[in-house]
Amino acid sequence: MARILTGIQSSGRPHLGNILGAIKPAIDLSLLPGNDSFLFIADLHSLTSLRDGNTRRDYVRAIASTWLAFGLDTSRTTFWRQSRVPEHTELAWYLNCFTPVPMLENATSFKDKSEKLTAEAGSNAASAINAGLFTYPVLQAADILLYDAEVIPVGKDQRQHIEMTRDIAGALNRSVGADILVLPEARIDERLMVIPGIDGKKMSKSYNNYIDIFLPENELYKVIKKIKSDSTALEDPKNPDTDITFQLYSLLASDEQIREMRGLYEAGGFGYGSAKKAFYELIVQKYATERERFTFYMTNNDELERELRTGEEKARAVASQTIARVREKLGFN
Incomplete structure (x- = not known):
């Protein structure tokens, strides 16, 4: 093909x-x-x-x-x-x-990265952009x-x-x-x-909002607990479609799991902490084999x-x- x-x-x-x-x-x-x-x-x-x-x-x-x-x-x-x-x-x-040099000068990624580097460099702006980036x-x-x-x-x-x-x-x-x-x-x-990353923006290393599924379980859970959520009270119903944890959960879960989780959100009495715990458990269960293989190659x-x-x-x-x-x-x- x-x-x-x-x-x-x-x-x-x-x-x-x-x-x-x-x-x-x-x-x-x-x-x-x-x-x-x-x-x-x-x-x-x-x-x-x-x-x-x-x-x-x-x-x-x-x-x-x-x-x-x-x-x-x-x-x-x-x-x-x-x-x-x-x-x-x-x-x-x-x-x-x-x-041609103008082609490289007009590259969107170069302009975006160079502007960011120049802004971060302050007085050292002249040396912030290397030829490799260009x-x-x-x-x-x-x-x-x-x-x-x-x-x-x-x-x-x-x-x-x-x-x-x-x-x-x-x-x-x-x-x-x-x-x-x-x-x-x-x-x-x-x-x-x-x-989405844990803050709702696109998941990216640049934003430091990413989830590394290969972290040790306790470290992974700490990251999951940092997922941004609103202030809706525990006893109140919640809108799953606006919640980052639910969005991430839905990317990995089966249709049946998604329906069950949506029901818990909409019924009330179900907190975001419980949703994050369910998402953490889903990652560990769904990627158990991949986590094991990753550890094998990293240690061999x-x-x-x-x-x-x-x-x-x-x-x-x-x-x-x-x-x-x-x-x-x-x-x-």
Whole structure:
């Protein structure tokens, strides 16, 4: 059917929003007959904001362990660390030389992040924005084009990056007079869930409002108890549709469980504390196997490395073919 590529940054441990919005859908897509899935950990991208090497290694291990815990079949997919395939950075340099500066200046993500960094830096604003952040879309384009990816599942906020990838690839193709790079198509799932965080905003590491389902049970419960709720008295009926705990519970629960929980809310005499406890218990029960697998991979680094290195060999086999085509046309062979 298609060659599909998905990447996830190593800027933190995966949270419930990442799992429901990206990881699970990507794994489901990889299992469809005929799909050829390439799934990678974008650890090079994280260097624009994360400088500590030990922290990055921990995050990479946690991300890899999460994919494997949720059933990623590495015999059917190519799964690797971006930094272990040097062709990513080689192609990024070639693409840089075909990328107009105004295109990068107009990137919405760059403008948003640079404005935020400048505001936070105050008197050090001039040095707050690094060149890696500016050329981020070019490395992202290299990630995609290196594997002849045809379909890129993304959220609406990433549509521009795919358009930029197509523009950059098209410029190089026209320059060499041959279609040596495949122009990818964005797949925007309009039904993609926006997962609320514990404060009601979109769940994000940036907002520090996320739920890490792999935390030890007592730590996980502490996070769940911080979910924002209103001041409706215990004995009064409550509106489940405006409550964050109910919204999160509904994402994981069965239809029957949702009906029962809605009835408890609307009947009164049921407090938000009880709802949070039920949500916590649901996470622990629903993801018992995944939590066990995650712990296995996090504590068995040799097994985790074996899975990643196998994928990195497969990734390099494909990447080297693309680089060979580009080098030949650009006169580097």
